[in-house]
Amino acid sequence: xxxxxxxxxxxxxxxxxxxxxxxxxxxxxxxxxxxxxxxxxxxxxxxxxxxxxxxxxxxxxxxxxxxxxxxxxxxxxxxxxxxxxxxxxxxxxxxxxxxxxxxxxxxxxxxxxxxxxxxxxxxxxxxxxxxxxxxxxxxxxxxxxxxxxxxxxxxxxxxxxxxxxxxxxxxxxxxxxxxxxxxxxxxxxxxxxxxxxxx
Amino acid sequence: xxxxxxxxxxxxxxxxxxxxxxxxxxxxxxxxxxxxxxxxxxxxxxxxxxxxxxxxxxxxxxxxxxxxxxxxxxxxxxxxxxxxxxxxxxxxxxxxxxxxxxxxxxxxxxxxxxxxxxxxxxxxxxxxxxxxxxxxxxxxxxxxxxxxxxxxxxxxxxxxxxxxxxxxxxxxxxxxxxxxxxxxxxxxxxxxxxxxxxxxxxxxxxxxxxxxxxxxxxxxxxxxxxxxxxxxxxxxxxxxxxxxxxxxxxxxxxxxxxxxxxxxxxxxxxxxxxxxxxxxxxxxxxxxxxxxxxxxxxxxxxxxxxxxxxxxxxxxxxxxxxxxxxxxxxxxxx
Numbered sequence: 001x002x003x004x005x006x007x008x009x010x011x012x013x014x015x016x017x018x019x020x021x022x023x024x025x026x027x028x029x030x031x032x033x034x035x036x037x038x039x040x041x042x043x044x045x046x047x048x049x050x051x052x053x054x055x056x057x058x059x060x061x062x063x064x065x066x067x068x069x070x071x072x073x074x075x076x077x078x079x080x081x082x083x084x085x086x087x088x089x090x091x092x093x094x095x096x097x098x099x100x101x102x103x104x105x106x107x108x109x110x111x112x113x114x115x116x117x118x119x120x121x122x123x124x125x126x127x128x129x130x131x132x133x134x135x136x137x138x139x140x141x142x143x144x145x146x147x148x149x150x151x152x153x154x155x156x157x158x159x160x161x162x163x164x165x166x167x168x169x170x171x172x173x174x175x176x177x178x179x180x181x182x183x184x185x186x187x188x189x190x191x192x193x194x195x196x197x198x199x
Numbered sequence: 200x201x202x203x204x205x206x207x208x209x210x211x212x213x214x215x216x217x218x219x220x221x222x223x224x225x226x227x228x229x230x231x232x233x234x235x236x237x238x239x240x241x242x243x244x245x246x247x248x249x250x251x252x253x254x255x256x257x258x259x260x261x262x263x264x265x266x267x268x269x270x271x272x273x274x275x276x277x278x279x280x281x282x283x284x285x286x287x288x289x290x291x292x293x294x295x296x297x298x299x300x301x302x303x304x305x306x307x308x309x310x311x312x313x314x315x316x317x318x319x320x321x322x323x324x325x326x327x328x329x330x331x332x333x334x335x336x337x338x339x340x341x342x343x344x345x346x347x348x349x350x351x352x353x354x355x356x357x358x359x360x361x362x363x364x365x366x367x368x369x370x371x372x373x374x375x376x377x378x379x380x381x382x383x384x385x386x387x388x389x390x391x392x393x394x395x396x397x398x399x400x401x402x403x404x405x406x407x408x409x410x411x412x413x414x415x416x417x418x419x420x421x422x423x424x425x426x427x428x429x430x431x432x433x434x435x436x437x438x439x440x441x442x443x444x445x446x447x448x449x450x451x452x453x454x455x456x457x458x459x460x461x462x463x464x465x466x467x468x469x470x471x472x473x474x475x476x477x478x479x480x481x482x483x484x485x486x487x488x489x490x491x492x493x494x495x496x497x498x499x500x501x502x503x504x505x506x507x508x509x510x511x512x513x514x515x516x517x518x519x520x521x522x523x524x525x526x527x528x529x530x531x532x533x
Contacts, residue, residue, distance in 0.1 A: 030321075107310055108280075108321065112328035113374045115307050116362030116389055117436030125436035126310045138367040151373055153332065153380060156285065156325045156344065182380040186339060189332045190346055 033124050033133035034086025034105040040140040043100040056171040063168055074165040091161030091169060092178055097149035099140030106133050111154035114138075153182035155191055204301035204356045205273050206245040209479070210385055210414045215472060216479030217243040217500060218275060218387065218416060219491050221267070223258035232258065232266040235488040241502045242492045245273040245302055247387070247481070254281060254314025261291060264300045275358065276300050279308025284324035285333065289343055292334055296353030304358035304387060305330040313436065328381050331359050335382025359383035359413075363400035364393060365437040372403035375413065385414040387481040390431075392440045394470050401474050410476030417471040420483040421464040421494055422448065423457040461490065465497035 036043070050056070063070045074089070081087030085095065085102040094111060095102060103111050107126040114134035117125030124130045141147050155178060161169070169175050180187045209216040219239060224231035236246055248263035257263075264274035276295050278288065295303060307327035311319040325333065334357050336342055341352035359378040363371050375386055391397045397417065404410050422428050422440075425448055432440055444463065451459045468480050480500075482491050495501065 107312075108307055108323045108326065110307060110323075110326045112326050112377055113370065114365065114367065115327075115437075116360065116365050117309070118365040118367075119437070120364075120366065120439055122366045126312050132366070135367050138370050147370075150370065151377065153328065153377060154326075156329045156333075159324070182377065186335070186382075187332075187380065189329070189336045189344065190342075 031088065031105050031107050031109055032086075032127050033107075033130045033136070034102060035131060035133075035136055036100050036102070036140075037084045038100070040100050040144050043095070044144060044146075047096050050167065050170070052171045052173065057173075060168045060171040063165070064172075070165065070168070073168070074163070077165050077167055089163050089166075090157055091164030091166050092157045092175065093166035093170065094154060094178060097141075097146075097152055097179060099137040099142075099144070099146065099149070101133050101137035101140055103133060103137065110134065111157065113150060151182075152179040153187055154179045155189060158191070204245075206275065206302050207356045207384075209244040210356075213478075215500060216385075216414065216416060217482070217495065218245050218247055218479070219243050219482040219488070220247040220249060220252075220485070221263070221488050222249060222252055222485050223260075223263035225255070225257055227258075229266050232263050233270045236267045236270050236272040238489055239491060240270070240272050242495055242500075243272075243482075244479075245275045247275045247277055247304060250277045250279045250308065251282065251314070252309075252485070254309045254311045254316070254319075256315060261295055261298065261300065264295065265298055268299060273302070274300055275302040275304050277304045277306065278330065279306055280323050280325055280327060280330055281308035281311065282319075282322055284322055285344055288325070288330060289333065289337065292337060292355075293349065293353060296355055300355065302356045302358065303334060304360060305334055305383075306360045309436065313434075327359065328377050331357060331378050331383050332381035339382070356384055357382055358385045358387060360388070361386050362389040362437045363391075364389060364396055364439040368396075368400070369403075371400055372407060372409065375404060376407055376409055379409055379413040383413050385416060385478070387416045388418040390420055390435075390438055390440075390483065391417045391467060391471055392444055394467065396439070397471065398474050401476050405476045410478075414478040415476055416479045416481040417468075417474075417477055418481045418483060419464055419467050419471065421457075421487065421490065422460040423487060423490075424460075425449065425456060427460075461494050462497060464494050465499075468494070468498035468500065 063073050078087065078089050086105045087102060088104045090104050103109065107124065108115055114132055115125065118132045118135060119125065119128060122131050122135045124132045138150060141149050177191045206216065206218065221232065221235045239246060246267055248260050248267060250260040251257055260276045260278060264276040267274040278291060283291065292303065305327060307323065311317055311321050333344055337349055338353050338355065341349050343349060361371060361375045378386065404415065422431065422444065428440065428445055428448060431438055447463060448456050448459055471477050471480065482494060484491055
């Protein structure tokens with residue numbers, strides 16, 4: 001550590017994602033924390049309507065049969081989820097167990113909770129004018145009695161999944177082992193069915 | 200190669216474990232590491248060799264660890280997720296085991312924004328919890344993330360880090376719980392300056408029985424000048440220094456500030472060791488590694504006393520208060 005050598009915080013904003021207080025529209029830019037636009041209670045309710053069933057499974061199969069259909073569907077998902085969550089289309093959605101705050105908007109893309117650098121005022125260590133997305137996740141989950149969700153062990157993501165529709169992956173049952181309760185003696189880190197690489 | 204860890208023996212023996220951080224140099228001279236670690240031999244169980252601390256380019260974690268090993272001081276190799284993807288991380292971990300590095304401490308790491316190359320690409324392919332989990336899988340299941348076999352598997356002691364003071368404070372013990380579930384056997388904390396806040400975190404830790412599964416080493420360090428105090432306050436992410444510390448440092452003549460800082464550090468060491476469930480301390484004194492023995496001596500953790508019961512004999516009975524003679528010495532020169 002050398003005094004006075006830290007670059008100004010504004011050094012690499014680069015204008016790629018607009019004003020830091022606004023949501024990250026440009027998913028090519030570096031991730032920055034996004035506070036979800038919709039309240040957690042509403043999203044948990046919507047989640048119930050999206051739960052996999054025979055209809056959604058058939059819809060997923062139908063979408064995957066045609067690259068054009070799939071592309072249009074994924075683009076729609078991206079537009080909707082980017083607007084609400086700052087979604088970056090990792091394709092392996094963990095929102096239902098993070099209070100519907102997206103951990104992929106964390107500058108370190110942590111899937112297992114906040115880093116040790118959160119400011120005493122709750123600010124992100126990388127973007128001090130933004131609130132830590134994990135802190136937002138904890139508050140939202142706790143507010144809905146879902147704090148135990150944050151104790152789940154999140155497995156490493158499959159980077160081949162970027163750009164895929166996480167809704168299709170969810171309905172097709174590929175998301176089932178993104179996380180584990182981890183209360184046994186030695187939870188397995190490997191996923192039974194990696195999400196990506198099968199289209 | 201199977202490396203035996205003196206740190207593991209110390210943690211298992213219920214005596215006060217002591218580790219310290221030794222920052223590798225920015226330069227190509229191995230003597231720079233040797234000079235820092237040699238005076239520490241016998242004072243502690245192991246030295247942490249950071250992995251580009253504060254996201255600055257330094258001699259690498261494994262090279263520093265090897266030099267420490269050759270100098271007769273057991274290394275703890277720190278590994279961060281900042282600069283390597285899962286392929287490089289597993290290769291480096293495997294290599295550390297092959298070279299006889301017996302301990303690793305695994306963490307997410309500082310963002311490059313805070314370092315000397317803020318223009319670098321942050322990797323963060325996996326996070327700190329997943330890295331601990333990966334290491335445990337490599338060691339205990341003898342498998343890589345891909346499922347392929349490692350033969351023979353490594354044998355390191357696996358550690359993690361935690362910051363008990365950063366929001367959301369209520370979640371911090373649970374976060375350590377995730378690391379323990381992933382395979383962390385010990386944890387080194389962020390600098391402790393706020394004893395009541397640390398005690399509250401330790402209470403959460405004990406409530407979930409975590410101190411039994413994951414040994415707690417409290418992070419401590421001397422603040423040797425008012426300038427250092429201000430620097431730490433404004434530049435180290437997630438660090439909380441109560442006003443009382445500043446008041447005490449400002450209350451002594453300028454030429455006594457460094458000494459007062461060391462005394463305060465020794466007092467903090469004694470106080471944290473009285474908290475039930477604390478297994479030891481991790482001393483961080485960047486640029487002042489030569490002063491670590493003096494701090495330990497003032498705290499009653501003198502070299503000769505390392506094998507005797509710890510300094511704390513508090514009124515309240517607890518796991519930390521019953522320190523017995525451990526097996527073997529802390530001098531691991533070979």
